[in-house]
Amino acid sequence: MTSSTGPILTVENLNAYFGDFHAVKGVNLEVQRNEVVSLIGPSGCGKSTFIRCLNRLHEEVPSANCEGRVLIEGQNIYAENADPVVVRRKVGMVFQKPNPFPGLSIFENVALGLKLAGITKKSVVTEIVEWSLRKSALWDEVKDSLSSPGLSLSGGQQQRLCLARTLAVKPPVILMDEPTSALDPISTAKIEELVMELKQEVTVVIVTHNMQQASRISDKTAFFLMGELMEFDETSALFTNPKNLKTEQYITGRFG
């Protein structure tokens, strides 16, 4: 069923809940290959919950559940026989706060996912670790200190380490949940630059509170409000000519 044409990610009527709270309401969305899609909207609008449904991380929260269909490369990740562990190897994630694995070195942080996925040949692991660190623009800064703890890096470096860790297992889709909200402007610019480069190889869905960021880096933008997808369009169209009144009010700063 894997196809290389057509949307890489299709969301059909997705509903997500925390207990009785209805956090994501009937969302439909299509993402094409090598696109960067931004999700914007006020705090609590369900955008983080939404992307956490795309790699089945939402269900790890006690009392959380969701329903609907999410197709990655044509395959429903919520199909009865779909294994969340396999799904998550196809859909990587970078989190809001940098979260390197404690106690592991820079090298081990990147290599761990490979090793646990069964890639153990040392030369291959070393090669992929270097590739990942280069891709995340961290290599030059850490190549002489690969055995230092991941946590000894600065916040911005840690976030790029987390990106490298995600890239190493080569997922076709990468989710980012406000990856720069804990970073300084220079580190933020680096991450943004990386996202635009990575587009050649992967598809990125990124949650952001920063509308300038969304307009700088994304091809399409989705506006969420109260758990609903209000508008989804080309980024330039959404920011210059929003069709929905709520979108217009939000991007012009009238609420949120």
Place this chain on the structure above:
Amino acid sequence: MGLQATSFQDRKRKAINIAALGAVLGLAFLAAVPFVLVSGYILVKGIGSVDWAFFTELPKGPGETGGGMANAMAGTGVLVTMACLLGIPWGMATGIYLSEYGHGKTASILRFTVDLLTSVPSIIVGIFVYGLIVVHIGYSSYAGAAALAIIMLPIVARSTEEIMKLIPNSVREAGLALGLPRWKVILRILVPGCMGGLVTGFMLAIARVAGETAPLLFTAFGNQFYSTSLDQPIASLPVQIYNFAKSGFPDLVRQSWAGALVLVGLVFFLNFGTRSLLYLKNRKEIKS
């Protein structure tokens, strides 16, 4: 009006403050007194009898002079090692369950049970193991180690749970998001990530059981020679100290002081050593 505290109320407030601080400080220092007195007394009474023979020779019979507690020290080593082999994995597994999976009612009941086990008197544990093992295979290292492992279990379980709960949830999510099954996240990321804290918990448990006497009386029993088989009685420092101290023979009483000193020293250095290692390790990680 100036800003000086001159009124009667102000002076009263200051006086109460000083008195309260003095009381807290005094009682805090008083808390150190029992430790200093106990270890000081043992040191004074025991140091003269800690000689080469004490570490290398077997006990002599009542009335004879000389001899040592070599077999008891070896026995304590064997018993504590065996107890660790059983108690640490068992307690860790319990702690991991409570921290990583234990959200429901079952876990609450289990956590409560483990806490209750902590407060079961150790002599009761000894009697329990007597009924469970000793009546079938007799006094043995197996029985002694089982009793000690049961005492270690709740200490290891609860310390493991508390330490693992300190790891931020974002680390678990990072592992899961990487496509790792939960058990691999636990064993390859969480456990190595908090190894220092876990080891501290193990050491506290070891220090606790190394000095246990009551549960060993009914299980390991003790003897006066080197044990060669794990299904036979085995000597241990605490039991040897107990037996010698109540024997009434001056030379044995003298040796039991030495045994007490060695036991306290052992536990002290175990604690001190672990903490220093962890301190050095942490400092290295922060520095680099």
